[in-house]
Amino acid sequence: MKNFNRRSFLALTGMGALGATGLMAGCGSGSSGATLRYAWWGNTVRQQNYTRALEEFQEAHPEITVDPEFAEYGAFQERMTTQMAARNVADIFWIASSQVMTYEANGLYRRLDDIPTLDLSDYSDDDIASFSFDGELLTMPHGVFAPVTRFNETFLEEDGVELPGEGWTWDELSEFLIDYAADNPNGRRGASYTPDQDMALEAWLRQRGQDLWTEDGSTGFDAEALGDWFEWWRVLLDEGAVLSLGEQEGMQPDFSAVGDSILLNFGSSNHIIDEAAMFPDYKYRLRSVPVGEGAADGHRFLYFPRLAIYSGIDDDRVEAAGQLVNYNVNNSDFLRTVGLTMGAPPNPRLLQEAYEFASEDEVEMLGVVEAVREEERRPRYEAPPGTGTWREALSRASEGIALGNAGVSETAESLIAEIQSGIDQGA
Amino acid sequence: MASLLKRRAPCPGSVERRRGRAAYVFLIPWLLGLGLVTAVPLGASLYLAFTDYNILGTPSFTGLDNFERMIGDERFWAASSVTARYVFISVPLQLMFALLLAVMLDRGLRGLPFYRGAFYLPSLLGASVAIVILWREIFGHNGLVNDVLAFVGIEGQSWLQNPSTALSTLIVLNVWTFGSPMVIFLAGLRQIPEEYYEAAKVDGASRIQQFWHITVPMLTPIIFFNLILQTIGSFQTFTQAHVISGGTGGPVDSTLFYTLYVYQQGFRAFDMGYASALAWVLLLVIGAVTALHFILSKFWVFYGDD
Numbered sequence: 001m002k003n004f005n006r007r008s009f010l011a012l013t014g015m016g017a018l019g020a021t022g023l024m025a026g027c028g029s030g031s032s033g034a035t036l037r038y039a040w041w042g043n044t045v046r047q048q049n050y051t052r053a054l055e056e057f058q059e060a061h062p063e064i065t066v067d068p069e070f071a072e073y074g075a076f077q078e079r080m081t082t083q084m085a086a087r088n089v090a091d092i093f094w095i096a097s098s099q100v101m102t103y104e105a106n107g108l109y110r111r112l113d114d115i116p117t118l119d120l121s122d123y124s125d126d127d128i129a130s131f132s133f134d135g136e137l138l139t140m141p142h143g144v145f146a147p148v149t150r151f152n153e154t155f156l157e158e159d160g161v162e163l164p165g166e167g168w169t170w171d172e173l174s175e176f177l178i179d180y181a182a183d184n185p186n187g188r189r190g191a192s193y194t195p196d197q198d199m200a201l202e203a204w205l206r207q208r209g210q211d212l213w214t215e216d217g218s219t220g221f222d223a224e225a226l227g228d229w230f231e232w233w234r235v236l237l238d239e240g241a242v243l244s245l246g247e248q249e250g251m252q253p254d255f256s257a258v259g260d261s262i263l264l265n266f267g268s269s270n271h272i273i274d275e276a277a278m279f280p281d282y283k284y285r286l287r288s289v290p291v292g293e294g295a296a297d298g299h300r301f302l303y304f305p306r307l308a309i310y311s312g313i314d315d316d317r318v319e320a321a322g323q324l325v326n327y328n329v330n331n332s333d334f335l336r337t338v339g340l341t342m343g344a345p346p347n348p349r350l351l352q353e354a355y356e357f358a359s360e361d362e363v364e365m366l367g368v369v370e371a372v373r374e375e376e377r378r379p380r381y382e383a384p385p386g387t388g389t390w391r392e393a394l395s396r397a398s399e400g401i402a403l404g405n406a407g408v409s410e411t412a413e414s415l416i417a418e419i420q421s422g423i424d425q426g427a
Numbered sequence: 428m429a430s431l432l433k434r435r436a437p438c439p440g441s442v443e444r445r446r447g448r449a450a451y452v453f454l455i456p457w458l459l460g461l462g463l464v465t466a467v468p469l470g471a472s473l474y475l476a477f478t479d480y481n482i483l484g485t486p487s488f489t490g491l492d493n494f495e496r497m498i499g500d501e502r503f504w505a506a507s508s509v510t511a512r513y514v515f516i517s518v519p520l521q522l523m524f525a526l527l528l529a530v531m532l533d534r535g536l537r538g539l540p541f542y543r544g545a546f547y548l549p550s551l552l553g554a555s556v557a558i559v560i561l562w563r564e565i566f567g568h569n570g571l572v573n574d575v576l577a578f579v580g581i582e583g584q585s586w587l588q589n590p591s592t593a594l595s596t597l598i599v600l601n602v603w604t605f606g607s608p609m610v611i612f613l614a615g616l617r618q619i620p621e622e623y624y625e626a627a628k629v630d631g632a633s634r635i636q637q638f639w640h641i642t643v644p645m646l647t648p649i650i651f652f653n654l655i656l657q658t659i660g661s662f663q664t665f666t667q668a669h670v671i672s673g674g675t676g677g678p679v680d681s682t683l684f685y686t687l688y689v690y691q692q693g694f695r696a697f698d699m700g701y702a703s704a705l706a707w708v709l710l711l712v713i714g715a716v717t718a719l720h721f722i723l724s725k726f727w728v729f730y731g732d733d
Contacts, residue, residue, distance in 0.1 A: 074674060077694075077695075078694050081482060081693075081694045081697065084482055084483055085482045085699075102483075102697065103483075106481070106483030106484060107483075108483065245585070245588045245678065246568045246584055246585030246588045246589065247568055247585070249567055249568060249585060249587075249588060250587075250588050250672075250673070250677060250678065251675075251677065252673070386696075388695055388696050388697060389691065389695045389696045392675055392691075392695070395675060395677070396675065396677060396679060396680065399677055399678050399679050400679050403590060403678065403679060405590075405679055422696065425696075425698060426481065426697075
């Protein structure tokens with residue numbers, strides 16, 4: 001110990017640092033395998049299911065290690081923002097709908113169609129073209145949603161009422177909801193107040209021959225169409241057919257809190273899976289949103305949640321990332337483990353296989369999506385850069401109308417101006 | 428021998444220099460923290476305030492554009508108004524409440540340590556997410572407040588979903604966290620010499636007169652200290668509004684605190700240049716208000732040596 005002088009200490013420290021460096025190098029993407037980071041969002045059940053599926057993937061591919069990065073939707077976006085600023089994004093990540101084109105404009109995606117481990121043979125050329133941006137496959141859908149109304153069949157039976165027929169119009173639904181709220185003996189409301197449900201709004205606009213977003217990255221709707229949408233909801237609110245803001249504790253009510261006091265609500269087709277489970281004593285059904293008279297051709301649409309490989313990924317880990325994406329979007333074992341909370345599988349082969357293990361609610365969801373998939377659909381464009389907060393602005397505008405702060409026309413005009421200003425800023 | 432003594436005698440200047448060097452060595456962790464965690468980001472944000480920067484790309488210099496944009500930004504003014512009302516209402520209320528309770532507790536109550544701990548607890552918990560969620564449940568449509576009101580025959584409302592009452596609810600939450608200034612007031616009260624009160628009693632001063640003419644003047648340095656701390660903290664309020672409104676500042680921007688708006692611009696709209704400019708305006712406002720407090724303190728704060 002006497003001989004342990006400053007020189008010995010420095011030598012030992014240097015050797016330790018060298019050893020640590022060697023160890024760290026070994027942890028990276030050496031020839032023995034690859035480590036991938038996979039980032040996604042959701043609730044606790046989805047976190048557990050996907051973690052299990054990623055473990056199964058690693059058992060099937062022992063040369064690949066997957067580090068899961070999970071967060072709740074809002075926290076996921078915050079973390080993505082920080083990771084993007086640090087250029088430290090997960091290798092494979094889910095994409096929030098409002099950020100698809102923002103990320104694309106900033107080169108966050110790595111091209112997918114040149115990765116040999118990603119098998120695209122199940123998809124038609126039309127499918128691949130619809131997933132691509134300017135002919136490049138940069139993201140891969142891992143689910144399919146359709147806009148729907150979800151209704152409580154148990155309540156309909158208890159209250160002895162029937163919904164308008166399958167080809168219902170918005171006016172028929174409005175009349176029905178007003179009558180239902182006025183007459184049902186259990187004090188239930190027709191629906192929650194959700195003019196900010198973006199898929200229902202998009203359906204409303206497309207039926208009028210307008211679009212949420214245009215191909216050249218602008219707002220595709222006018223103040224009249226948006227004002228009419230707000231007016232449709234305002235009438236329901238004034239008539240007591242929908243919950244007030246106070247009753248539903250603000251915009252975007254928690255379904256577990258309001259589900260037993262409303263007959264139906266608007267949403268994405270996949271929501272039935274998580275939300276029906278909140279009320280196991282009730283039977284929920286799905287139906288397409290109403291269609292206005294003289295609706296434009298091809299108004300039906302589907303939404304594809306997407307995932308991507310980060311453009312900054314090392315070349316020697318691209319094939320491993322391709323394998324994981326392939327497992328995610330093309331493998332029925334993965335689908336069986338994670339379930340159908342992200343909607344119907346975009347892979348047509350998996351869609352048919354899914355019926356074998358789908359629950360009753362999931363079959364209902366698959367049927368609705370498949371029906372829309374078979375219909376003619378005119379193109380749909382993703383939200384352009386600079387629209388990251390458009391849904392918050394829509395909620396704020398809806399809130400203002402409910403509180404009587406402004407008229408529907410004035411609100412519609414100022415909302416469009418605000419969204420367009422964001423687009424101009426993001427351009 | 429003389430030369431040996433000369434060599435051994437420590438040179439006062441060199442000893443001080445060595446001590447100074449040693450002090451700087453011990454200060455290195457703090458200096459690194461100050462530099463890397465505070466000064467560098469502060470400098471970076473000052474630069475970004477004059478740029479158009481969306482996080483993903485490279486910042487491009489835009490001069491004063493971000494500051495000019497604030498003038499026509501309705502939400503900037505809404506956020507400023509909400510924050511100003513919150514600061515100028517909640518801070519005086521909180522300090523008055525804290526002082527009142529400190530005076531009561533200073534009168535030698537039995538179980539004083541328990542009360543002191545119990546009253547201090549909300550200060551530790553007030554800004555925590557769990558407590559804010561609890562607050563949301565208490566003031567919600569089906570919450571405790573409405574249950575109590577219903578018991579006495581009054582129909583309640585959703586206090587947090589009504590723009591007229593949402594901010595007041597957050598002010599009440601802030602006032603409830605009076606424990607921290609209260610403990611400081613208690614310490615200040617113990618420093619006031621008992622002889623002053625005894626002399627006042629001999630002169631026939633009532634308790635209220637003693638409070639106004641002895642307690643308050645003697646406590647003014649402590650009141651000033653608490654005022655500065657609470658004002659700066661209130662300008663920076665974020666968690667409560669974020670949790671209560673789900674990050675939106677709703678209903679209709681009635682809880683859109685300034686820091687929440689900065690966060691929305693930076694982390695939701697990816698407009699980090701504008702968010703940095705907003706943050707610098709807040710820093711300047713806090714600096715100006717603090718400077719004003721110091722200037723005005725000459726007229727109402729009495730130190731022992733005055």
